[in-house]
Amino acid sequence: MKNEKILKSNNIPLYMVIFSVVVLTMPLWLEPIGAAYPDLLQKFAIFGIFAVGFNILFGLTGYLSFGHATFLGVGSYTAVWSFKLLTMNVLPAIIFSMVLAGIFALLIGYISLRRSGIYFSILTLAFAQMSYNLAYSVLTPITNGETGLQLSKNDPRVVDGLFVEVGQGIPSTNLFGLEMSGYQGFYFCAVLLIIAFYISLKIFNSPFGLNLRAIKSNQTRMSYTGYNTKPYLLAAFVISGMFAGLAGGLLAVTDPLAGAERMQWTASGEVVLMTILGGVGTLLGPLLGVGIIKYLENIFSSIGVKELGDFFSFVPDSMHAFVVDFSSLFVGEGWHLTLGLLFMIIVIFLPGGIMQGFDKIKNLMSKKDKE
Amino acid sequence: MTDKKTNNWSRRQVLKAGVASSAAIGAPMFFSRNTWAADFRNNPGNSKNLVLGFNVPQTGAYADEGADELRAFKLAVKHLNGEGDGGMLNTMKPSVLKGNGVLGKKVTFVTGDTQTKSDAARSSAKRMIEKEGALMISGGSSSGVAIAVQSLAQEMGIIFMAGLTHSNDTTGKDKRRYGFRHFFNAKMSGAALGPVLKKEMGTDRNAYHLTADYTWGWTQEESIKETTEALGWKTLKAVKTPVGAGDFSQYITPILNSGADTLILNHYGKDMINSLTQAVQFGLRDKQVNGKQFEIIVPLYSRLMAQGAGKNLQGILGTTNWNWALKDAGSQAFVKSFGQEYGFPPSQAAHTCYVQTLLYANACETAGTFYPPEVIKTLEGFEFDGMGNGPTEYRAEDHQCFKDVLVMRGNMKPTSQFDLLEIVQQVPRKQVEYDAKIFGGELGPYVV
Numbered sequence: 001m002k003n004e005k006i007l008k009s010n011n012i013p014l015y016m017v018i019f020s021v022v023v024l025t026m027p028l029w030l031e032p033i034g035a036a037y038p039d040l041l042q043k044f045a046i047f048g049i050f051a052v053g054f055n056i057l058f059g060l061t062g063y064l065s066f067g068h069a070t071f072l073g074v075g076s077y078t079a080v081w082s083f084k085l086l087t088m089n090v091l092p093a094i095i096f097s098m099v100l101a102g103i104f105a106l107l108i109g110y111i112s113l114r115r116s117g118i119y120f121s122i123l124t125l126a127f128a129q130m131s132y133n134l135a136y137s138v139l140t141p142i143t144n145g146e147t148g149l150q151l152s153k154n155d156p157r158v159v160d161g162l163f164v165e166v167g168q169g170i171p172s173t174n175l176f177g178l179e180m181s182g183y184q185g186f187y188f189c190a191v192l193l194i195i196a197f198y199i200s201l202k203i204f205n206s207p208f209g210l211n212l213r214a215i216k217s218n219q220t221r222m223s224y225t226g227y228n229t230k231p232y233l234l235a236a237f238v239i240s241g242m243f244a245g246l247a248g249g250l251l252a253v254t255d256p257l258a259g260a261e262r263m264q265w266t267a268s269g270e271v272v273l274m275t276i277l278g279g280v281g282t283l284l285g286p287l288l289g290v291g292i293i294k295y296l297e298n299i300f301s302s303i304g305v306k307e308l309g310d311f312f313s314f315v316p317d318s319m320h321a322f323v324v325d326f327s328s329l330f331v332g333e334g335w336h337l338t339l340g341l342l343f344m345i346i347v348i349f350l351p352g353g354i355m356q357g358f359d360k361i362k363n364l365m366s367k368k369d370k371e
Numbered sequence: 372m373t374d375k376k377t378n379n380w381s382r383r384q385v386l387k388a389g390v391a392s393s394a395a396i397g398a399p400m401f402f403s404r405n406t407w408a409a410d411f412r413n414n415p416g417n418s419k420n421l422v423l424g425f426n427v428p429q430t431g432a433y434a435d436e437g438a439d440e441l442r443a444f445k446l447a448v449k450h451l452n453g454e455g456d457g458g459m460l461n462t463m464k465p466s467v468l469k470g471n472g473v474l475g476k477k478v479t480f481v482t483g484d485t486q487t488k489s490d491a492a493r494s495s496a497k498r499m500i501e502k503e504g505a506l507m508i509s510g511g512s513s514s515g516v517a518i519a520v521q522s523l524a525q526e527m528g529i530i531f532m533a534g535l536t537h538s539n540d541t542t543g544k545d546k547r548r549y550g551f552r553h554f555f556n557a558k559m560s561g562a563a564l565g566p567v568l569k570k571e572m573g574t575d576r577n578a579y580h581l582t583a584d585y586t587w588g589w590t591q592e593e594s595i596k597e598t599t600e601a602l603g604w605k606t607l608k609a610v611k612t613p614v615g616a617g618d619f620s621q622y623i624t625p626i627l628n629s630g631a632d633t634l635i636l637n638h639y640g641k642d643m644i645n646s647l648t649q650a651v652q653f654g655l656r657d658k659q660v661n662g663k664q665f666e667i668i669v670p671l672y673s674r675l676m677a678q679g680a681g682k683n684l685q686g687i688l689g690t691t692n693w694n695w696a697l698k699d700a701g702s703q704a705f706v707k708s709f710g711q712e713y714g715f716p717p718s719q720a721a722h723t724c725y726v727q728t729l730l731y732a733n734a735c736e737t738a739g740t741f742y743p744p745e746v747i748k749t750l751e752g753f754e755f756d757g758m759g760n761g762p763t764e765y766r767a768e769d770h771q772c773f774k775d776v777l778v779m780r781g782n783m784k785p786t787s788q789f790d791l792l793e794i795v796q797q798v799p800r801k802q803v804e805y806d807a808k809i810f811g812g813e814l815g816p817y818v819v
Contacts, residue, residue, distance in 0.1 A: 169815040
């Protein structure tokens with residue numbers, strides 16, 4: 001781990017501009033690979049926020065939380081309840097999501113952070129499993145269990161009732177009248193992703209971030225020098241929990257439904273995969289991980305034998321059936337297999353994730369230049 | 372540790388940033404421009420093809436049903452395009468389908484995996500609608516998923532022809548203008564089972580429910596309770612079990628000493644296979660309680676489950692929407708072409724999905740347009756016959772089909788590996804009808 005700043009301060013504006021342009025033009029450059037449709041774009045942005053937040057905890061302090069999906073779920077439920085009780089405007093919903101997720105993170109973090117390493121991971125996993133079971137079967141009046149919490153026409157919506165006439169159907173989520181589905185929803189999430197990324201960049205570059213990295217490299221030494229590390233860790237945990245809450249709230253904003261499966265341990269595991277795949281502790285890595293996993297999940301899983309047959313039409317007839325059959329193992333339901341293989345290859349050859357791969361390529365290039 | 376910020380923005384940088392961000396902010400106008408070009412979402416317009424989206428569970432506890440549903444969808448698409456022997460196209464009355472596609476367009480389809488999870492199902496439905504341009508979504512196999520996708524369909528203005536979903540809520544409190552269900556529901560199961568239970572098991576029984584913990588389980592438990600309690604039965608206890616639990620022994624052991632003499636399993640798919648098999652292994656069916664033989668009831672049956680449960684199912688009562696052994700012309704035509712295609716008879720899940728696809732196509736053809744509000748109006752109150760269940764009506768008030776319900780019993784002497792259920796009674800439609808108002812809910816607007 002290099003103990004230097006990731007970016008020089010005066011490069012930040014340029015960096016942010018490039019980042020913003022890349023994010024906001026996603027509908028353009030994702031078109032050729034078939035990923036430019038609103039639902040997937042929204043998922044990229046939302047899980048991007050989730051992973052960026054997770055990286056603040058895992059990437060900087062090295063504390064691996066296996067329970068981050070809890071905050072995602074809490075955020076979703078809070079947002080849907082805000083839609084049901086108060087207003088269909090999305091601003092209060094995401095603010096409440098972040099606040100409540102922050103409170104949950106404070107409680108869970110306070111207890112879990114008494115331990116470190118594997119014990120911390122297990123504690124967070126236990127809390128996540130507890131929250132999942134609560135949502136799934138105990139708190140069904142609040143969460144509606146397996147069916148998932150949904151809007152209904154008879155919800156009170158107190159604030160909306162004061163200003164807007166009740167329409168015929170269920171109203172849709174909006175930002176002061178701008179509907180939050182389709183591309184508008186994506187741009188809203190994308191702007192929040194850019195803000196979230198900026199905050200994370202600032203944290204990485206701040207003295208606070210340096211403290212967190214010091215904890216990662218040697219927590220014991222930190223305490224010997226007189227630092228009380230726990231408040232820093234707790235702060236990082238809460239911040240990253242609030243990022244997850246924001247992501248959960250946005251999931252409900254773009255699609256007003258909250259289900260317990262969002263809190264399942266597999267969802268917590270997914271964000272760990274995303275972060276490691278892209279590169280732990282790097283700024284952009286987690287976002288790359290999100291892109292790859294969500295792309296595989298949504299596009300690869302929908303490829304069938306027919307599409308493969310067309311794709312491999314250049315292969316000679318004698319080989320054609322075999323090639324199609326063999327590759328069909330890796331698409332459709334088999335997309336998990338592809339993900340697993342990719343994950344193995346990356347962890348074995350590039351433990352620093354895809355970002356390390358980029359670094360290696362960059363080093364090679366600069367060496368060549370010198371020769 | 373000082374951290375001096377040198378945040379010097381040169382004028383050039385500010386200008387560049389300004390231009391870039393205004394371009395980026397302008398982008399939404401550019402991309403969303405086409406959204407309003409069509410008068411309704413995914414209007415096929417001049418395209419030669421019509422895209423339907425089939426969203427079924429390909430993994431999880433209901434995967435067997437999902438696989439059979441997909442087979443039926445593919446068969447329906449073939450028949451609509453005039454390939455194969457035409458199946459129910461020949462028996463459906465009234466029908467304007469000619470086997471040349473729908474409104475002159477060739478029917479094509481895309482598929483998705485619901486994973487029996489609401490989130491995943493909505494995500495794959497959105498992919499099919501937003502990316503692949505599906506004009507109608509069908510499928511399901513879990514009521515939780517069906518309800519979630521149905522409300523999405525309403526939001527997006529895409530018609531949802533529900534596949535296998537048995538919860539009262541689908542066309543009850545969660546009904547939607549854009550959602551239609553051909554399958555029967557728990558209320559109808561209860562109404563059909565009542566008289567048979569009275570005849571076979573009497574009026575003095577103590578029932579114990581095991582219930583899948585989601586909308587379908589809840590409403591089925593409620594409807595069956597209503598029926599049995601009207602007969603004079605007592606309900607001792609109703610225990611909720613998680614979907615996909617795998618091992619049910621912890622729920623079955625307490626039944627042994629509860630004093631119950633009847634077990635009602637509100638389970639489906641692999642869950643039902645597991646819970647029934649374990650109940651039999653624990654010796655429940657060999658017990659005598661209160662001087663009565665211990666009985667098990669499975670209110671919602673399917674042949675696929677019967678195949679999984681094997682001998683354990685023999686003699687057990689339940690209901691189904693349809694069975695391949697029915698002798699009417701529609702059923703036979705369907706069983707014949709399904710058998711020719713895949714080599715075994717279709718399940719009731721396959722039947723309902725096949726019928727739903729044909730009904731949608733027929734409604735478009737009759738309405739002369741794909742414009743959803745017109746198609747919906749054609750389907751509402753549509754009366755038809757020759758689709759395997761006798762005269763059937765799509766009730767306009769709640770988009771629920773009303774038709775005969777079958778009370779089935781696990782076959783004691785099966786003649787083949789598919790002949791696992793025998794028909795006890797074909798309960799006439801009149802006996803299972805109910806008032807649409809009892810469940811509440813609202814359909815919502817035609818135009819969204």
